[in-house]
Amino acid sequence: MLRVEHLTKIYPNGTVALKDVSFEVPDGEFLVVIGLSGSGKSTLLRCINRLIEPTEGKIYWNDVDITAASPAQLRQIRRQIGMIFQQFNLVRRSKVITNVLAGRLGYVNPWLSLLGIWPAEERRRALAALERVGIADKAYERADALSGGQQQRVGIARALMQEPRLILADEPVASLDPVLAHSILQYLEELNKEGVTVICSLHFLDLVHRYATRVIALKQGVKVFEGKPQEIDRQRFKEIYGEEAQEVRAASL
Amino acid sequence: MQAMPALQRITRSALLIALVIVVLGFSWRATGIDLPRLLRDLPKGATLVRAFLTPDLFTREVETSVIGVDFPVPCGSAPQGVPPTNGPRLLPSVGCAAPGETFTLMGKEFPASSEILVRWLLPDGRTLNAVRVRTDAQGAFTATLQARPILTTQDGKSARLEAEIQRPVGGLKPSQALRDVAREMFVTIFMALLSTTIATLIAAPLSFLAASNITRRGCLGSGVYYLSRSFFNIIRAYDPLVMATIFAFWLGYGPFAGVLALTVVTIASLGKLFSEVVENIDPGPLEALQACGANRLQTVRYAVVPQIVPDFISFIIYHWDINVRISTIIGYVGGGGIGFYLSQRINGFEYNQAGTALWAIVIVVWLMDFLSAEVRKRVV
Amino acid sequence: MSERKWLLSAFLPGAGQFLGGRRYRGGAILLLWLILVVIVAAYGQPIWWISPILIWLWNIWDAFHLQRLGREASLFLPLLAGLSVLYGIGWQITQIDLRSADMRRALQIVRPMLRPDFVQPRRELNQMWVEILVPCKENPPRAFNKLDGKTAMATPDCARVGEVVIVSVQGLWPNTDTQIWWQTPIGDPKMLGPNESQMLILPTDDNGALSATIRVPTTALVAAPDPSLALPHRVYFDQYRNVGGWELSFNGREVLKGAGVTIAMALMATVLASLFAIPISFLAARNLMGGHPVTFAIYFAVRTFLNVLRSIESLILALIFVVIVGLGPFAGVLALALHSIAALGKLYADVLESIDPGPIEAIRATGANWAQVVRYAVIPQIISPFVAFTIYRWDINVRSATIIGLVGGGGIGYLLVELIRINDMRGVSAVFITIAVIVIALDVLSARIRERLV
CATH class of the missing domain: 1.10.3720.10 (MetI-like)
Known part of the structure; x- marks a missing residue:
């Protein structure tokens, strides 16, 4: 159970990215955050694991206050929260398996990990994670030798290594060909069915209809909509995206 | 109206050129540039460069042998040396000499076209280099020497004329x-x-x-x-x-x-x-x-x-x-x-x-x- | 037999790997092992032999591993053994001896460097002197002097070396420290304090008077041609007073002069070099010279010459020129200049080679000759990169000019060597600060100008 209360983020240059946003995410939900570029989606996701420090407001994860956690506590919380990025954020010059193992850094002995020594069990786990996303054969190739879709699967495998109870996915398919979008989102859906809560920001409305169990819409940092995906009709759409917007379907591209 | 900017531009360029000339002039003087001296001293550089171009890389091991003949100064102070009749030998024109007298020294059957050091072995055992000569194609040389007072016989022991021959033996070795x-x-x-x-x-x-x-x-x-x-x-x-x-x-x-x-x-x-x-x-x-x-x-x-x-x-x-x-x-x-x-x-x-x-x-x-x-x- | 191939590595390192199909691995092992053996044999103490032996053992293990398990053994051990020998021997022959890093001496060097000798407070000198005959002769003149309302005298009027003399002075500034020192007839200063190695300093009383007992310095007649000849020596009384404000100290003036000379050296060298390099660069540009076998031969010769010259450090050229034209x-x-001709010649030629051939073609099509083509199609394209490279070279030359002084090339580097020789660390400190300021300032300046040009 994730609870966000009155979250506000003002950047040092004065930009108000989030303004008094509150919502709850029950366990097992697939929550999608929509909004225009710059509406605060990324900021919201990054505030949840405090990659960005919120200016005001509270975030409770199973009744633990993330915003008040000490650095050590924060690492404890972060390792339960997987994150998937638009730009994949892999170390391009490292091998795929190293990138996946890195997801486990919060669990293993920090000193051994600095020497690059990993327990055999962790290696097995990493290979299993790669197996699950279907690229086990690429484990010993350099990450930059992979295509975009494969790189994002490495990103998912890395998140899987954390055995997460919550996954934050920041535009996971925005840098990919639309035809690859479903294959990536299906992995997230599969995880969601296994009981992992997913919070995902997306661009394409048809993907939202297909995967989301609930939707939050942001507009200039303010929550303008919360509800079922089916409730987003033409009127709502114009409210969220502005009068000029035309709906584009990922599948039609 | 257009004359002013042109005038300004010319003035500015002139000032800039003047500044450059002043700076260069100062630099010329401060660095003591002296081209005549460079031209005059270039031959010195040529010797230097020639030496650099013939680096000291290898030497041959040399064998040194010494041929000598006793040479009393003044005459009669000690027995005269008798040169051998064949092989490398030193033949002074006189068998002995008074201090200050000059004489001719001939050498025969030395290694051909090689450098020979002629020196005095003094009665007290020290040596005094006299002259460096080059032998001709037959291995002969002549040199003019002077009997110096320092050669005077002491305790019946006369000075001795010596020639040092250096002959390379064996192959090249790193120097x-x-x-x-x-x-x-x-x-x-x-x-x-x-x-x-x-x-x-x-x-x-x-x-x-x-x-x-x-x-x-x-x-x-x-x-x-x-x-x-x-x-x-x-x-x-x-x-x-x-x-x-x-x-x-x-x-x-x-x-x-x-x-x-x-x-x-x-x-x-x-x-x-x-x-x-x-x-x-x-x-x-x-x-x-x-x-x-x-x-x-x-x-x-x-x-x-x-x-x-x-x-x-x-x-x-x-x-x-x-x-x-x-x-x-x-x-x-x-x-x-x-x-x-x-x-x-x-x-x-x-x-x-x-x-x-x-x-x-x-x-x-x-x-x-x-x-x-x-x-x-x-x-x- | 063939399953025992790995044993061959015991006789010749790398042989087992080589025959096992890993040719590069085997060859590399043999080569590196031999190099290690040569180094240890030439320079090491017996203990370093552990390393080739360890690597030899590892090599057998590796061959065995490769053949039986098809896996390479870890490179960790041989790398460690090889590197430790390499660095151990390096440590030894470069005579790194941390005990010789005497921290007390370092402090003695650094402490004065914290007070760079650039400026000093402006001071005013109040001086008085009296002449005394050394050694005595008959009827010596009175040792008395009167000057600007100040009087000084010595008793007795003459003395031999080592004898005691009482000197007194009146009319100086009251209650001020006064330095008392001896000057021989040829102008050598001698100190009068303890052991004749310290300055004798005494304060004047309320009336500006002072009286002191001194000994004629033992070295007073050392440089005298005839020690028995009686000549007048002087005893000086010096008082200093700050008059407010600051002035350049002697070292400060020298440092500024040296800095000026250094910058001027770099400037002259760059200007001279570019004058020579511009025509040379046209001969070294392939697109201008490639048309005909003769011109191509010239191009090749000039390029080779520039490359050889460029590889000789300017410092080494300086050694040669110091022998030729003196310090x-x-x-x-x-x-x-010689080094810069080579460097600039190459850079200019590269610029010429990268120019756009279109305008050349166009001008040539109008029936222009070679010189006209250069004037109207080439020069407009090259002027700003040439200027940029020249300024860049000036920047580098300033850096080089500081070190060329170290071998006698003049400028601030020469001053540095001289100051270190006389152990004047405050002056050295001023030199170091000035070098940093010049180099950084010119760096920034040249970067600015080049930014604007390109």
């Missing part, structure tokens, strides 16, 4: 200079190796302090960042040779001073380059690992290090190349190695030996240039 |  140069070159290369290694070990962690994306957080971080930045920038302004003067003054002449001076400057220079590499890394992986709950050190180890290692290696090899170059000359100001050998040979006017060192420097520098270019091509 | 900035200018 003393070549062996010295090889040893000093070995030291020089190790100086570069050690200084580059030590500098890398220190500069790599320091460079993180001078990288704005790693350090610059909060008041302390900014302080550390600016401190390390300015340290790098100031130290980098000094050539290692300038540094070496002060280290040689502290530690005495020798390779240790050179290694330390090179190390200090290389730390600054590598630190600057490294910190730029660190600043240019992709921040995405850092974010991703933080989100996984990795601590600061783990983030550096898994997100930063893999991104920077190839560039670091390239810069290290580049600096190793530069350091070999500099360590060949750092000895000139007290840093040890081949440069010290070179300075001693030049100050002692032993230009052939200096030539050996110069050739060694040119060859090693070229070799390192080539090697480092090859290796860097592979790495990047 | 001084002229030798430095020549060395820098």
